[in-house]
Amino acid sequence: MIYLLIGLVLLAALVLLGNRFVTANPAALAGTVQTLAGWFLIALAAVFMLTGRIVLGIPLLGLGLGVLGFGSLSGLTGGYNPKKASGQRSRVRTAMVEMELDHDTGVMSGTVLAGGFQSRRLDDLNETELEAFWRETAQDAQSRQLVEAYLDRRLAGWREHFEPDGAERQGSAPGSGPMTDEEAYQILGLAPDAGDAEIRAAHRRLMLRVHPDQGGSGFLAAKINEAKDTLLRRH
Known part of the structure; x- marks a missing residue:
């Protein structure tokens, strides 16, 4: 039967x-x-x-x-969830700019925090204004590298116009002290109660977006690695 x-x-x-x-x-x-x-x-x-x-x-x-x-x-299934979480964003902040990275699309957007274009969004700046702001970041290596990561995604060949002789290139960003837990969670786009598995998953997902081997930013990749290490040490 x-x-x-x-x-x-x-x-x-x-x-x-x-x-x-x-x-x-x-x-x-x-x-x-x-x-x-x-x-x-x-x-x-x-x-x-x-x-x-x-x-x-x-x-x-x-x-x-x-x-x-x-x-x-869903509790009967041990947490089974057929839908993938979306809408997560990572946030990296320096003295002159705050940048966001959308986990789903890889799109970067930013807001100017200091200088002649303060409070304006990078997406609203035209090419001439972006060049002017890029030059303003010459005294802050971390801000410059964030802006360069944004320019790499928005303006193909911008270096050829902004840096005719390469004289203004900066080296690696100097350290700015230990990263706090709050900064690390913002960079990985996670809530403060995220566990080890979520931290590692967010790290892998973001590295696929920004790894230098994929045409991404070495500065952002370093920040993402530092955020993962910071949180896993705390856990």
Whole structure:
């Protein structure tokens, strides 16, 4: 009887899936498959519980409900969450500029904190204004390297116009004292209660965006590494 019930559920699922496959677009088909998988897991859980195997039935029930999108019951699945978190941003601040990096898109944006363009967003500055602000950062190596990371993404070939003789190039940014936990969490785009696994995952994700081997910024990569090391030492 049990196996007959499972067989009927599978047969109904295959018939429904076959009908949807003929007319559905890929997104709708994927949604149908997910729904069928969720109901199949729930049916299987019911069979286990009716036959006295509650220990197996409860996890399957929770997993099925999670697949169907009942997030409030996700505790039954051990934290299963079918949706990926999005909208995270990293923030790096220096004396003259605050820069943000969107984890999802890799887009950088910034706000001027000091100088002739104070309180203006970098996205609102034209090329001439960006060059003027870049020259203002000559006395602050960290601010300059952040601005250069932004320019690398926004203006292809900017160095050729801003640095005709390369005389104004700066070396590595000098240290500015130990990084605080608050700064480290902002750089990795994490909440203060983030655990080791979240710290390592954010570090890997960001390094894919800004690693120098991928055309990114050495300064930002160094900051991200420092943030990870700072938080993992505290943990």
